[in-house]
Amino acid sequence: MPPGSERRLRRNNRLIVGTLAALAVLVTAGLVWTSSRLPDTYSVMGMGHAEFGGGPADPVHGGHAGHGWDGPPRQLGDRDVTGLTGPRDRPPDVAVELVAARDGDRYTLNGTTPGPELRVRQGDLVEVTLVNESVPDGVTLHWHGVDVPNAEDGVAGVTQDAVATGGSHTYRFVAEDAGTYWYHSHQVSHAQVRGGLFGTLVVTPPAGEAADHDVVAAMHTYGDGPTVNGRDGLRVDAAPGEAVRLRLVNTDNEVKRAWTADAPVRVLAVDGRAVHEPVPVTDAAVTLPAGGRVDLGFTVPAAGTAVRVELGGVAVVTGPAGAPDPPESEPPAETVDLLHYGTPAPLGFDPDDADRTFEYRIGRRFGLVDGRPGMYWTINGGMVPDVPMFVVSDGDVVRMRIENSGADNHPMHLHGHHAVVLSRDGEPATGSPWVVDSLDVGRDETYEIAFVADNPGIWLDHCHDLSHATAGLVAHLVYSGVYTPFRIGGPGANEPE
Structure with a gap:
């Protein structure tokens, strides 16, 4: 072998090996990137994997991961979500038209944000016609906290197509449960809700309200700061001794606190469900998760002074006309603990006799989603699209353990159902049944909840x-x-989140 040829051969071999290694890395990275890509259109039924919680496996859903992005094939006898509607055979008791528009960086309904307050009686058949005047990305209306039939839930790509500019969609549902609720778009919701595409809904009992004053206060942060009902404060004239029901609605992404230093208050309801035997509290704040609602009850002092309820940067002041506004007060150190507030009452079902038990473990890690690198939330260890599909059957009693690994707090919202909180970090609930549709799971917290699967459909369970x-x-x-039959993306350009 000529002098130096052995060195050249070793150098060439190292070059070849290095090139092959680099090529292998590039090929692997390309495969990972390609596998992370989402199709332009797909059915949510094709996402992730089915979990059965110890209940009977459904062979159709059980194999849906292998069906690809179209999800399981439709079976004879399957119920189509389009058939799970509110009544269509009688005239509505309340009929409303809401016209959605975009105005710069704000969204409006009937020219305002928030949109109109809707107030109906329990048992009313409500008909709302949504008209998209000028929202370019399309729009829907989700009835947050109202356990409507699935077709009326207003989730683009799951229960309907987004309403395109110039189009309309009609929702019909019976307002079965009295309480405080709200409505908002579930198309590009992270932008449209923040931009103001929402409003409040109050369902009153047939006998009317016991309070002398029934007031809704929607807390929302626009680009220029916190508001209540779209304003920088709210004043309510009320005479000494009159009773006030203040319905607080948190339409923001963040936890809110409400408190007053001027009068004892009672927590009358949470997420539209009455609290059993609420007691007056002083020097304690009430927390509202994103999407949550709390009804507070108090009496205007006989001395004729006003009551100031602080909402974090804004306030609701209630008192006699001309009475001076009380000064701002600092948030108290104590918080009303709904795990132990009020007294026990029957649930109507036995959570200890559950048909299915699920885990909802929230984490966070680096990864690729749709070809984009970043930090993503995980559910049970998987990133989108590898997320659970919790499968239930009609009438199942369901328990769910929600564990937050500690990266942030998460206000968890289950559509179409209300759940009772059983425990927090292993500590059992001892007060009034704490019934929620929006539950804030704090850092390193674990909650157990339970509900009855009594509203057939396909429902989001999300932060x-x-x-x-x-x-x-x-x-x-x-x-x-x-x-x-609806799909994410596709002709409807559906993008629910």
């Missing part, structure tokens, strides 16, 4: 910090034998 939802914190609760 209502909507920026978290866009980063993957979305799962679905699906009833066995329910099918949706």
Whole structure:
């Protein structure tokens, strides 16, 4: 072998090996990038994997991961979500038209943000016609906290197509449960809700309200700061001795606190469900998760002074006309603990006799989603699209353990159902049944909840910090034998989060 040829051969071999190694890395990275890509259009039924919680496996959903992005094939006898509607056979008791528009960086309904307050009686058949005047990305209306039939839930790509500019969509549902609720778009929701595409809904009992004053206060932060009902404060004239019911609605992504130093208050209801035997509290704040509602009750002092309820940067002041506004007060150190507030009452079902038990473990890690690198939320260890599909059957008693690994707090919202909180970090609930549709799971907290699967459909179970939802914190609760023809993306350009 000529002098130096052995060295050249070794150098060439190292070059070849290095080139092959680099090529292998590039090929692997390309495969990882390609596998992370989402199709332009797909069914949510094709996402992730089915979990059955110890209940009977559904062979159709059980194999849906192998069906590809179209999800399981439709089976004879499947219920189509389009058939799970409110009544169509009688005239409505309340009929409303809401016209959605975009005005610069704000969105409006009937020219205002928030949109109109809707107030109906329990048992009314409500008909709302949504008209999209000028929202370019399309729009829907989700009835947050109202356990409507699935077709009326207003989730683009799951229960309907987004309403395009110039189009309309009609929602019909019976307002079965009295309480405080709200409505908002579930199309590009992280931008449209923040931009003002929402309003409040109050369902009053047939006998009317016991309070002398029934007031809704929607807390929302626009680009220029916090507001209540779109203003920088709210004043309510009320005479000494009159009773006030203040319905607080948190339409932001963040936890809110409410408190007053001027009068004892009672927590009358949470997420539209009455608290059993609420007691007056002083020097304690009430927390509202994103999407949550709390009804407070208090009496205007006989001395004729006003009551100031602080909402974090804004306030509601209630008192006699001309009475001076009380000064701002600092938030108290104590918080009303709803795990032990009020007294026990029957649930109507036995959580200890559950048909299915699920885990909803929230984490966070680096990864690729749709070809984009970043930090993404995980559910049970998987990133979108590898998220659970929790499968239930009609009438199942369901328990769910929600564990937050500690990266942030998460206001978890289950569509179409209310759940009772059983425990927090292993500590059992001892007060009034704490019934929620929006539950803030704090850092390193674990909650157990339970509910009855009594509303067939395909339902989102997601974080209502909507920026978290866009980063993957979305799962679905699906009833066995329910099918949706709608798709994410596609002709409807559906983008629910």
